Amino acid sequence: MEISAPVFELNNVEYSYPGGIPALKGIDLTVMPGESIAVMGTNGSGKSTLLKLMDGLYFPSRGVIKAFGVELSERQLQEESFAYTFRKKVGLLFQDPDVQLFSTTVLDEVAFAPLNMGLNREEVMTRVNAALTALKIEDLKDRAPYQLSEGEKKKVAMASLLSLDPKVWLLDEPTANLDPRTQDWIIEFLLTLANKGKTMIIAIHDLDIAESIAQRIYILGENHAIVAQGTPRDILGYRDILIRNNLLRHK
Amino acid sequence: MLDDYSKTSTDLFETLHYPKFRRRKDFVTGTLSNLTSALERTVFADLYAERPGLLQSIDPRTKVITFFILILATSLTHHIEILLGLYLLSLALASLSRIPLGFFIKRVWIFIPIFAGIIALPAIFNIITPGDTVLVIASFKHPHGIGIMHLPSEISITKQGLIGASLLVSRVATSASFAILLILGTGWTRLLKALSAFRVPRVFILILGITYKYIFLFLRLVENMLLARKSRTVGRTGTKEKHRWISGRLGFLLGRSYHLSNEVYLAMLSRGWNGKVHMLEDFSLGLNDALWISFISGVILLVTLLELVWR
């Protein structure tokens, strides 16, 4: 059996926003390469914060996050060569596509990451075109991102990550605000990524979707700590916890 | 196609105005949405930068240098005739670059009254610029004094004051015209990249880059807010209610846009941004640049000559 190092290792991680607003407490979490993990929890439980910590955008107030065996610290990420490899390996889909889409055209948006990675123009264009085709949004190429519909924005945001082709996808509510058909389409897309061996950490509210994508589910409670974890089958057994955390309605 | 784009975006802003049946013009919300669309079209009008035209065909680096020189000449000259000539030049360049003149002129002059009121207006009076009287505003029998300051026996507008003030205003208007022309005819991203070619510190470009995104988000927020309010208001609303709404929203707006701009910064960081500006296209110098540089050299030479002759 092949032993590989974990993609992420979180050890007793705590995070508070400036002003002392607690967002995460005592988080222990390990993600192995190729795994798909769902993080669930009610509004404000800390899902988005967790993904930003894993993307090296925030740093723990306490505890340690290791990515690919190296501690993610502000110092570490200030080092250009580390930042370069880390950013190349890990991509984050933001919850609000409006903040993610800041370029003047969809084309520029999708080209942003590969350009930052220092690829030459042909390589960039190859990747951009492949990403646009994969998400079936070639037609939107010259449009301004802010003029698009929510679903289109989500797809453009996905394409802008796909052109980077990260090994690890951090996805913050990838199916929120979408109609059922577009949701299915996105789920299909995520499954193909998983089949290609990508590691995925998905923040999501929908239990059905979490079940169909993830091998493991973590539930963040209102106390900003992990209150349950396990396989989808395990989790479905925890009816009380699911109801208490707004993930299931009383029936 | 680009024209279509411009139309949809103005239409979008048109819808922000209050419905026609409202008699009284809603000043604050009206002004707010006008300001929004004005800013949006000035700063974010990459629209014009994509049109085929004179300035668009010149390398951004060349443009940065030559416009810098033009602005320098504008601020150094002492003759209103030369300023007028330079201003006309900016108009000619705008129209050759397919930037609508009405739009361009308005964009420049919208800021001038504020400036003129604060700095140039006092300068026309004899208190600040003594000289030949053109018009007496007030005269006093006994010279007044406030503390150690003595007012002259009359307050008047002086010829020297008028000349000074108009010189000041036309200088500012002309410089602003050149600066806006540079932005409109180049596009913000290209301009940033051109600046980094001149070894402008990365931090500076980073800040400029974020400012751009910030303003943009701010505008969209304002736009959505106005739409949201409009959708919730049926018929007339009281002035009081309106004012309460505006002051409440303003605080929210600042906090929210600050939050969003921070998020945008994180989103850029997340995709490997480190302050370097990358673009799909490369800059290249060509025949156009050579012609443009010789043209601007000619202009500068002429200005210098006139300046010497009219001394």
Ligand SMILES: Nc1ncnc2c1ncn2[C@@H]1O[C@H](COP(=O)(O)OP(=O)(O)OP(=O)(O)O)[C@@H](O)[C@H]1O
């Ligand atoms: N920028 C911020 N400044 C201060 N507090 C914040 C900020 N962002 C989030 N918080 C707080 O941190 C906690 C966790 O927020 P987070 O956005 O991570 O929750 P979430 O699980 O993603 O919620 P949602 O399902 O609504 O997206 C919340 O209590 C929230 O109020």
Ligand SMILES: [Mg+2]
């Ligand atoms: Mg969230």
